Amino acid sequence: MAETYAQERTDSVAGSNSTGGQSDSFIVETADLTKMYGAFTAVDRLNLRVREGEIFGVLGPNGAGKTTSILMLLGLTEPTSGAVRVCGHNSTREPLKVKRLVGYLPENVGFYGDLTARQNLRYTAHLNGLTDRESDARIDEVLEVVGLSDVADKKAGQFSRGMRQRLGIADVLVKSPRLVVLDEPTLGIDPEGVNQLLELIVKMSREQNMTVMLSSHQLQQVQQICDRICIFFKGRIVAEGRIEELGTRALAGAQLTTEVQVARMADEFVGSLGRLEGVAGVERSGDLLLVHSDQDIREGISGLTAKLGAPLLHLRMRGYGLEEIYLKYFKEG
Amino acid sequence: MQGLMAVFQKEFADHFSSKRFVILFTLICLAGLSATYVAAQSIRGELLDKPDQQFVFLQLFTASSGVLPPFISFIGFLGPLVGIALGFDAINSEKSNGTLSRVLSQPIFRDSVINGKFLAGLATISLMLLSIVLIVAGLGLRTIGVAPSVDEAARILVFLVVCIVYVAFWMALSILFSVLFRQTATSALAGIAAWIFFVFFISMISGILANTLVPLGQDPDANTAIAHEQVDQMVSRISPSTLFQEATVTILTPGVRTLGPVLVRDVVGMIPNPLSVSQSLLVIWPQIVGLIALTSICFAISYAKFLREEIRA
Missing domain, CATH: 3.40.50.300 (P-loop containing nucleotide triphosphate hydrolases)
Structure with a gap:
């Protein structure tokens, strides 16, 4: 069946x-x-x-x-x-x-x-x-x-x-x-x-x-x-x-955004994030850091937190949820 | 067909189990029974004085002792209320409860819904009035001890049909309101307003209009008086309850020959004979046709409106 x-x-x-x-x-x-x-x-x-x-x-x-x-x-x-x-x-x-x-x-x-x-x-x-x-x-x-x-x-x-x-x-x-x-x-x-x-x-x-x-x-x-x-x-x-297809299609060529939250938000950490390969910019939004990049940089970020000893609380790449697809189309509409 | 039958069955069962039907049925039964009882008492008294009267049985429905109005007036007053109660929330309550879109998404034609509701109401009215008339006749038979003749039975049958058409008109009107208005309270109020207007106010309005259009003055001549009377009558005939009253009085009183004004010279030399059933029927034919036409018009408008409407959840 x-x-x-x-x-x-x-x-x-x-x-x-x-x-x-x-x-x-x-x-x-x-x-x-x-x-x-x-x-x-x-x-x-x-x-x-x-x-x-x-x-x-x-x-x-x-x-x-x-x-x-x-x-x-x-x-x-x-x-x-x-x-x-x-x-x-x-x-x-x-x-x-x-x-x-x-x-x-x-x-x-x-x-x-x-x-x-x-x-x-x-x-x-x-x-x-x-x-x-x-x-x-x-x-x-x-x-x-x-x-x-x-x-x-x-x-x-x-x-x-x-x-x-x-x-x-x-x-x-x-x-x-x-x-x-x-x-x-x-x-x-x-x-x-x-x-x-x-x-x-x-x-x-x-x-x-x-x-x-x-x-x-x-x-x-x-x-x-x-x-x-x-x-x-x-x-x-x-x-x-299909939802996955829509995700890739909708976000093809678009910039990726990764949400990062660490326990101690040190300026040093933000600085090193900005120097990661492929990162276009870092922006602060409440407790979260929004990292804009043109490729998947989750690996780099987790490596960085390990190196700096900053406990990682939250790491999520935006773009594969339906919410983002939805919002994107609504903005275009 | 299958949809029509299903809707009919459900609505018919609903009417008979609904509280409002039980209340109204009790009300009309009590009113009818007491009116007949009072009428029967006075008929008995008269019969002792003049034992060779004709059409005694029919007087059960028309006679009044002054204490209570006769049976036909009770039907004239309360019949509309039954019609309104049966129809005022036919469509709009289903819309607001969200049942209509569910029913319409079943494989039935849309008109099955409104046809089924109308037919179920009609069947309810018929059954209700038939049983009331039978109860009243039974009570009369018991109290005055005079059996109805064939002629009288035929007249009672016509009377019953007129009553059914009359109450069906009020139901059709209130179904129309239930299609036109969203809120059940609005459609109920509209029905009651129409009832009060047509039953109670129309005679005042027709009188005022007749006085304005054809003033009688100090000592009016025959032509003016006739014109005045005709205006009065024509205006009040807008009301279905006038039509009902004229039709039922004529069919239950075989001595009534005409409904318009009668001049003395017309009556000179007339033998006061009762009319036959067919002749009485001929006198009230326009009234019957009028009532049926009004019912059909109300139903046709609701039908057309309901079929064109878009039903959203």
């Missing part, structure tokens, strides 16, 4: 580099998808491709067009121009076929407070045309997956936000979708809840072999679980690819 998955992932990278022709292996494909609200362009000529089986992160600040794009994917809103195909169906023309295969967890998902968790899921099952017998078995199964079996007969109105979000995932799974679209699933949940939820998403994607599209503006979380990401800014995708 794990191996096939890895294999697929390698394929997917190859696929995303080649120029088209493999439309059947993309579960989501958009072509110049555009949405205008009056004169305002919410989504501008979006060309997005998501491979079957991957966890795809959609990043971007609020109002960048993430939700609008998702609504167009599901056929919940009509694009102004362009086309979108999900699982081989045109979302605008055949929304029902798409919605049968795609599970969508909206931002701020809600449930009927007077109904129990199970009754809420049963309604979803009925809307999907499942019979009572099919739905009861399926509901037990998905409640087990999200860990809500013991509160299945409690009213959804009493659920905490984290439980509601997990119930939302159960709700999405009821119809056994091929693609799951989660809009800001971790919003407003405490850190432990976030970790549980992310684990759940990964488990769901691996065990049930589902493709997951995940929109978020919380970078750290996405970084943990996504195979590939795209970054939205002002209705456009400014970057797309």
